[in-house]
Amino acid sequence: MxxxxxxxxxxxxxxxxxxxxxxxxxxxxxxxxxxxxxxxxxxxxxxxxxxxxxxxxxxxxxxxxxxxxxxxxxxxxxxxxxxxxxxxxxxxxxxxxxxxxxxxxxTQDGILEAVLENLDTLTVEQIFTSDVVTIGERDHLGQAINRLREHGISRLPVIDRDERLTGVLTTYDLVEFMVRDEGRQGKQDRRGDTDRMLDLPVYDLMTSPALTATPDESVRDAVARMLEQDIAGLVVTPEEDDGEVLGVLTKTDVLRALTYTEEEQMDVQVTNIDLLETLQRGDIISAITQVADKYQRMNVHHAHVRFHEHKEKLRGTPLIQCQIRLRTSHGQLAGSGEGYGAEHAFHVALDKLERNVLEVKGFEADERYRGQLLRKLNEL
The missing domain is CATH 3.10.580.10 (CBS-domain)
Incomplete structure (x- = not known):
């Protein structure tokens, strides 16, 4: 198509x-x-x-x-x-x-609407992001903003003291609130008002209840709900709906799934590739290949590398956050790190990823998929 x-x-x-x-x-x-x-x-x-x-x-x-x-x-x-x-x-x-x-x-929505009927062959469990970042309902909005910036994400599932889902907070909620308050307060010096807003509890601004999806639900049904409600993501919870947060499914996750090969496996993607500068795409592929090659009994189906630029700079070089996420035969593994420049950030994240991989025990050999990541990297 x-x-x-x-x-x-x-x-x-x-x-x-x-x-x-x-x-x-x-x-x-x-x-x-x-x-x-x-x-x-x-x-x-x-x-x-x-x-x-x-x-x-x-x-x-x-x-x-x-x-x-x-x-x-x-x-x-x-x-x-x-x-x-x-x-x-x-x-x-x-x-x-x-x-x-x-x-x-x-547009993203235009693509999803066009392929909607074809998404019934996928389940939420196959593509959702499980290494989710949450925020407590009693935490302050300032903490939520820092968490969103730190991880380069746009939504936070909100949990109570028992770590049960009570709502969701997005960057759009925060911006809408700030703009609305600014219009109400006028153009005078509002530094005190801003501090007050940042001290408000997340509970005051979150959307509740949060819209959810279950792991065994079809991606088609989940996307249809996102399009109907005009939202960018759903919180993934168990079918028994006990409030446990399993992860998040976003429209971007679904777009990424559209790059599945005929074998329904995914390859390597780099988000915000324009931030690479001295780092080359080939360097990223080679480094991830080396990590995967050390642990061949773990089959890597997909690698996603995301760069996010912060405003802070050192001698003109921006502070960059890098997140590396692998989808493997033993679940999702991730590593993240920050550094001045994409190359520094990538190697910090790669080191964290490798240490996380080392913690995974009991890998089972699987000859059918062994070396799959290497083959897919070579096809790029």
């Missing part, structure tokens, strides 16, 4: 120097699926729907401040490759061209 029938001409085009206040007004009036940003008559980047509406950025700021550089896509590109690009670019929208002519955009 290609994206010829999925791409939509429903978008707004603005100049990189346009005020965000005007862009918001156009966007809210015309209700398009995304914003294409141009500069000097040439394509420069995109701004997503929720990114624009919910951003806590002054109206006088230029559109380029929210712009994300995303590669152009051919209108007849394969949907699997488009899914890979959206995941690796950490974006929900991308520009679509027909030759040299700009046709429109492709």
């Amino acid at each position: 290609d994206i010829a029938d999925i791409a939509t001409p429903d978008f707004v085009e603005v100049d990189a120097n346009e005020r965000l206040g005007k862009v918001r007004a156009i966007f809210e009036r015309e209700n398009p699926k995304g914003v294409i940003v141009g500069e000097g008559g040439e394509y420069a980047g995109v701004i997503g729907e929720k990114q624009l509406i919910n951003s806590h950025v002054e109206d006088n700021t230029k559109a380029s401040a929210l712009m994300k550089p995303v590669p152009k896509l051919d209108r007849h590109e394969n949907v699997r490759e488009v899914a890979r690009m959206l995941v690796e670019g950490d974006t929900k929208v991308a520009p679509v061209y027909e030759g040299e002519k700009q046709y429109g955009i492709i």
Whole structure:
């Protein structure tokens, strides 16, 4: 399947120097699926729907401040490759061209709607993320913000003192709250108000009850619920619904699943690949291969490497967080770390991953899948 029938001409085009206040007004009036940003008559980047509406950025700021550089896509590109690009670019929208002519955009939701009926062959258990990060309902919003930033994620399942699910808190909840409060308080010095908001308990802002999915549920049903409710993820809980948090299923997890091979196995993906700089994709592949090769009795089905840039810098080099997640025959294994520059962060995370792998005991030999990761890496 290609994206010829999925791409939509429903978008707004603005100049990189346009005020965000005007862009918001156009966007809210015309209700398009995304914003294409141009500069000097040439394509420069995109701004997503929720990114624009919910951003806590002054109206006088230029559109380029929210712009994300995303590669152009051919209108007849394969949907699997488009899914890979959206995941690796950490974006929900991308520009679509027909030759040299700009046709429109492709969105994450557009792809999921188009392939929805094909998702009944997958279960939530096969693709959800189990190394989930949670927050206590009595923790403060400031702690939640730090946790979201630290792990480069957009949602936190909220738990009570017994570690049972009571709700969910997302970055959109936080931004909406801050923008709403700002409008109520006006433009005066609000440092005290901001401190007060950060001290509020998560319980005051979380969405409750949280929408959930069970491991044995079909991905089709889970995605249909996300699209219907206009949310980006579901908390995964046991079928008996006892409040235990098993993990999270997001639309990005589903897009990643679309890159399954014919053998229903996945390969290596790098999210925010533009942050690599001195580190090359081949370096990442080689390093993960070496770790996998040391423990051949553990079959690695998929490797996902995610980079996230923090605002902090050292001599001009940004602080980067790297997360490496492996899906293996013995469950999910992960390692994360921070460093100044992607290369430093990656090696810190890789060292943590290898130590976590060493802790896994009792690997069983499985000749049919042995070396599978190596073969898939060579196909990239």
